[in-house]
Amino acid sequence: MAEEKRTEIDKLGEFGLIERLAGGVKHYHPETIRGIGDDAAVLDIGNEFLITSTDLLTEGIHFDLSYVPLQHLGYKAIAVNVSDIAAMNGKPKQVTVSMGLSNRFSVEAVEALYEGIHAACKDYEVDLVGGDTTASSSGLILSVTALGTVGKHDIIYRSGAQENDILCVTGDLGGAFIGLQILEREKQEYLANPEMQPKLEKYDYVVGRQLRPKARMDILHELRDLVVKPSAMIDLSDGLASDAFHLCKASDLGIVIYEDKLPIDKQTYETAAEFSMDPNTCALNGGEDYELLFTIPPGDFDKIKNHADIHTIGYMQKKENGKAFVTRNGNTVELKAQGWKHF
Amino acid sequence: MAEEKRTEIDKLGEFGLIERLAGGVKHYHPETIRGIGDDAAVLDIGNEFLITSTDLLTEGIHFDLSYVPLQHLGYKAIAVNVSDIAAMNGKPKQVTVSMGLSNRFSVEAVEALYEGIHAACKDYEVDLVGGDTTASSSGLILSVTALGTVGKHDIIYRSGAQENDILCVTGDLGGAFIGLQILEREKQEYLANPEMQPKLEKYDYVVGRQLRPKARMDILHELRDLVVKPSAMIDLSDGLASDAFHLCKASDLGIVIYEDKLPIDKQTYETAAEFSMDPNTCALNGGEDYELLFTIPPGDFDKIKNHADIHTIGYMQKKENGKAFVTRNGNTVELKAQGWKHF
Numbered sequence A, B: 001m002a003e004e005k006r007t008e009i010d011k012l013g014e015f016g017l018i019e020r021l022a023g024g025v026k027h028y029h030p031e032t033i034r035g036i037g038d039d040a041a042v043l044d045i046g047n048e049f050l051i052t053s054t055d056l057l058t059e060g061i062h063f064d065l066s067y068v069p070l071q072h073l074g075y076k077a078i079a080v081n082v083s084d085i086a087a088m089n090g091k092p093k094q095v096t097v098s099m100g101l102s103n104r105f106s107v108e109a110v111e112a113l114y115e116g117i118h119a120a121c122k123d124y125e126v127d128l129v130g131g132d133t134t135a136s137s138s139g140l141i142l143s144v145t146a147l148g149t150v151g152k153h154d155i156i157y158r159s160g161a162q163e164n165d166i167l168c169v170t171g172d173l174g175g176a177f178i179g180l181q182i183l184e185r186e187k188q189e190y191l192a193n194p195e196m197q198p199k200l201e202k203y204d205y206v207v208g209r210q211l212r213p214k215a216r217m218d219i220l221h222e223l224r225d226l227v228v229k230p231s232a233m234i235d236l237s238d239g240l241a242s243d244a245f246h247l248c249k250a251s252d253l254g255i256v257i258y259e260d261k262l263p264i265d266k267q268t269y270e271t272a273a274e275f276s277m278d279p280n281t282c283a284l285n286g287g288e289d290y291e292l293l294f295t296i297p298p299g300d301f302d303k304i305k306n307h308a309d310i311h312t313i314g315y316m317q318k319k320e321n322g323k324a325f326v327t328r329n330g331n332t333v334e335l336k337a338q339g340w341k342h343f
Helices: A009-022 A070-086 A107-123 A175-192 A201-211 A217-225 A240-251 A266-274 A279-285 A298-304 B009-022 B070-086 B107-123 B175-192 B201-211 B217-225 B240-251 B266-274 B279-285 B298-304
Strands: A032-034 A041-044 A048-058 A091-101 A127-135 A141-151 A166-170 A232-235 A254-258 A292-296 A310-317 A323-326 A332-334 B032-034 B041-044 B048-058 B091-101 B127-130 B133-135 B141-151 B166-170 B232-235 B254-258 B292-296 B310-317 B323-326 B332-334
Touching (some): A009 B107, A009 B133, A032 B127, A041 B091, A041 B127, A048 B127, A048 B141, A070 A107, A070 A141, A070 A217, A070 A232, A091 B041, A091 B048, A091 B141, A107 A127, A127 B009, A127 B032, A127 B041, A141 B048, A141 B091, A141 B141, A166 A298, A175 A201, A175 A266, A175 A279, A201 A266, A232 A240, A240 A254, A240 A292, A240 A310, A266 A279, A292 A298, A298 A310, B048 B070, B070 B091, B070 B107, B070 B141, B070 B217, B091 B107, B166 B254, B166 B298, B175 B201, B175 B266, B175 B279, B201 B266, B232 B240, B240 B254, B240 B279, B240 B292, B240 B323, B266 B279, B298 B310
Parallel strands (some): A091 A127, A254 A323, B254 B323
Antiparallel strands (some): A032 A041, A041 A048, A048 A141, A091 A141, A166 A292, A254 A310, A323 A332, B032 B041, B041 B048, B048 B141, B091 B141, B166 B292, B166 B310, B232 B292, B254 B310
16 A cells, blocks of 8 residues: 655644645625635624734743733734734724633633733724634634725735835834743743742733733824824734734735834843843734734825834835845845744 | 542533533623534624534543544544534534544655545534644644524524423434444554454444445435424434433423434344344434434424434423433333433
């Protein structure tokens, strides 16, 4: 018998696998406007679009319950899905939450998780409308699906960027990644000496970035007030470089990003130094910041230039000109996407 | 320090836990018509309702890959979600599929799974529009969300049954459960003697009921042709008795089910005997048949009485009169819901 062919999944990676599986998918319903390939799927429901996004979070891969409180995990699971809806310029409205639980989890533990879920539902005004609850043979599994709506003329895809559009990012970058390093270090120290008290006060900002990210709904409202509609948008879950690659691919363009424009918080900067890490690398490749990355026509620059929380970090260029990263000393190198790999 | 309270989840069970977690959930959007508590959530999207349902399937709990081919698993994951949409009298339109994979799985294995997913999408004419693909620290996790639409006057809830409505069930019952017993027995025999060839031909019908259930979309079309609109409906995932309890609870009624009316296939009957099991118990408490259980006004009886695949098995009665099971020899006993427990 011929030996069966075996290709390891990490040879393709998450995005390669998705492309392979989604290839040639046929749609039967004209209401299906966009399927796989953006932050959310887009369905025509008549007067507006319905958008839906889903995330699967598994213990040991996406979270470590030895330092992630269940309340925060519940909050974050909702926030990251709301963030996907935000990245389409949508209004989140409903979520479903499915949960797989091993027998390690008590009713009280699940209630703590739901405290966070309910808190996020309240903050983002989304309705918890369903889900599935079942056993798991190992650890905690969370699967969240978010539904939202967006006006047909308001929707923003990854694919809408134009040559010379200005690249903007909200908030600051790399903090969630550095927060994770702190939590991992404290865990190791605790394992080595359980008498030790965690020293997290000094790192409250970056730890908060990791444990309790916010979906930037506020930015959508402010852009509307400024009468700016981004030409393309994505939320930063995999890391700036990797997510910028998604924008480039969808819009069929190249990009230029300036190192000295990357917004990095002082605490991220200083803590990166403690780990002998380059803060710019953290900003480029650290994932889970859940900020918004978007492009605007050059003519809109004046409208956003004074916004304290929107930073212009580069621009889109012809695909042939490639993906460039301009370092602080003026050298231009090729932008590399290392990003967050969950394989 | 006071000891923390710990309540085991199986003390509450799946439905008790869901009730506890969903208690007091506030909805922010008037478009959210129904949340937790039916086969699917219901959202008002203007001219019609959007319905959405989600299922989480975990290896070792919901399926055993030593006898479930990945193609069949993929097909079933879609079919059971389509079945939830069918149970609301809806038309399934889109699905998202999230997948957690341990490193045991190769690209070829995932492709086999997707073969089944694509086959089901084709059979039910649903569009695969998104999902999430990630690693899992143990085994395979599948989370499927289905979206569908239904006319506002066509939707059927679990809660619409009236006193004296006739209880109908489609197809036959207990087959999926008996099929599972066969597969488990063959697995044990194989483990004891790996040289042994599985003998499944004789059991093809019941094994097929377990491995490749169908969502009864056909019945919805036929009921429409017969101009019958059920007053309440649910799909049989947990088992007839357990799902009948859901109908009773939602409709605030009692029920009568007749043992001699239970539709049971000859192969189910004979195979149950091999295991010294009562086929009626299999029909009542075996899960995963994915048939439709519904109620119709007595005046509609004539319209369905000659339908070969719709069986009248009882009727709804006042809540105070309880839930009754009338045995073949005419005794009336209390109906008990053992159902499928995934805890």
